[in-house]
Amino acid sequence: xxxxxxxxxxxxxxxxxxxxxxxxxxxxxxxxxxxxxxxxxxxxxxxxxxxxxxxxxxxxxxxxxxxxxxxxxxxxxxxxxxxxxxxxxxxxxxxxxxxxxxxxxxxxxxxxxxxxxxxxxxxxxxxxxxxxxxxxxxxxxxxxxxxxxxxxxxxxxxxxxxxxxxxxxxxxxxxxxxxxxxxxxxxxxxxxxxxxxxxxxxxxxxxxxxxxxxxxxxxxxxxxxxxxxxxxxxxxxxxxxxxxxxxxxxxxxxxxxxxxxxxxxxxxxxxxxxxxxxxxxxxxxxxx
Numbered sequence: 001x002x003x004x005x006x007x008x009x010x011x012x013x014x015x016x017x018x019x020x021x022x023x024x025x026x027x028x029x030x031x032x033x034x035x036x037x038x039x040x041x042x043x044x045x046x047x048x049x050x051x052x053x054x055x056x057x058x059x060x061x062x063x064x065x066x067x068x069x070x071x072x073x074x075x076x077x078x079x080x081x082x083x084x085x086x087x088x089x090x091x092x093x094x095x096x097x098x099x100x101x102x103x104x105x106x107x108x109x110x111x112x113x114x115x116x117x118x119x120x121x122x123x124x125x126x127x128x129x130x131x132x133x134x135x136x137x138x139x140x141x142x143x144x145x146x147x148x149x150x151x152x153x154x155x156x157x158x159x160x161x162x163x164x165x166x167x168x169x170x171x172x173x174x175x176x177x178x179x180x181x182x183x184x185x186x187x188x189x190x191x192x193x194x195x196x197x198x199x200x201x202x203x204x205x206x207x208x209x210x211x212x213x214x215x216x217x218x219x220x221x222x223x224x225x226x227x228x229x230x231x232x233x234x235x236x237x238x239x240x241x242x243x244x245x246x247x248x249x250x251x252x253x254x255x256x257x258x259x260x261x262x263x264x265x266x267x268x269x270x271x272x273x274x275x276x277x278x279x280x281x282x283x284x285x286x287x288x
Contacts, residue, residue: 001114005058005086007036007077009069012093016047018068022091022107023050029114034058059084064268066110070094071186075243078125078143078265087120087266089113098185098282101269112270121269123182124201124222125261128242132254141261142242144183148228148256149175149208151237151249156211158231163224173210175238176228178203178258182265185279187244193217197275203258226258 004026008019019035026033036055037046046052055077059065065081067074067090074090081088090100091107102109112118128146130138150157159176161168179188181196184204189195193206194217201222207215220226230238232252239247240256250256 001063002031003034003062004031004064004066004114005034005036005055005062007055007058007065007067007069007073008052009067009073009093010037010046012069012073016050018091018093018104018107019050022066022068022110025108025110029111031114034062056080059086062086064089064113066091067100068093071096071099072244074099075143076245078243079141079263082125082141082143082263082265085266087268089118089268089270096282098278099182099267101267101271106271109270113268118268118270121198121267123198123265123267124180125263125265126178126180126203127259127261128178128240129257130240130248130250130254131257132251138240138248140242141263142183143180143265144186144243145177145179145188146256146258147175147177147187147208147241147244148230148250149239149241151239155236156209157233157236157238160229160231161205162227162229163220165227168205168218168226169207169212169215171207171210171212171215173212173215174208176208177206178226178228179206180204185283188217194219195279199275201260203260222260224259228256228258230254230256 035052036058037052065086065088091102092100093104127141156172160170177188181198181200184196188206191206203220206217238250241247
């Protein structure tokens with residue numbers, strides 16, 4: 001491997017200690033890094049000794065993307081990485097770090113990945129399209145989830161959910177989460193949804209604070225086409241958010257179609273930790 005991109009979240013690696021450490025490690029192996037930056041609020045605060053380029057530009061022709069940050073860093077980078085078919089090795093400099101394979105103290109193990117002592121963990125992604133008045137006004141894809149949520153505190157919205165044109169549920173509540181197995185341990189789990197092995201390819205449908213005893217979580221096959229219809233909002237607001245990033249404001253009568261994406265996120269695994277070990281470690285399970 002000679003073409004490696006290092007993507008840093010300066011909100012996590014505030015003094016760029018790990019960015020510089022990984023950079024020196026790569027230089028010692030004769031590898032010249034390209035540096036990309038996420039979540040940069042103040043370009044004037046960047047150090048003079050590190051040159052940063054836009055992530056999309058840096059990933060062209062890259063063989064590996066090393067992400068320094070938390071889960072949000074990997075989620076934000078996953079779309080560009082999937083579009084360029086570049087695998088991601090995550091180093092957790094954040095809090096949870098569920099998607100990262102290495103903790104900050106283990107950063108030297110990137111050498112194993114570069115030397116091929118690793119494997120790829122391919123993760124399903126989903127695609128979301130918003131239709132309004134018979135036209136598609138928005139289309140994008142995500143690794144974790146697509147969330148339809150209310151925008152007004154203390155108000156609820158009305159939703160109808162269909163799979164292959166067959167009604168699953170109609171309810172009032174705070175919204176709805178459509179998650180991948182990767183996203184099943186995130187917002188979906190907090191809302192009462194099931195934990196699903198990442199290797200499974202499913203769509204997990206989880207209502208958010210539904211005001212309906214019959215509104216339950218569903219696990220659907222990856223070939224399913226889910227449609228969420230927004231009922232008249234009557235002055236309320238609703239939004240669609242993908243992986244917790246930018247949102248699109250919805251209108252009454254909009255339809256959101258969720259399907260499995262053609263893209264996949266490739267996560268590099270150096271450590272041979274099982275999914276259950278990670279769940280217990282990161283989510284507070286006790287070891288016997």
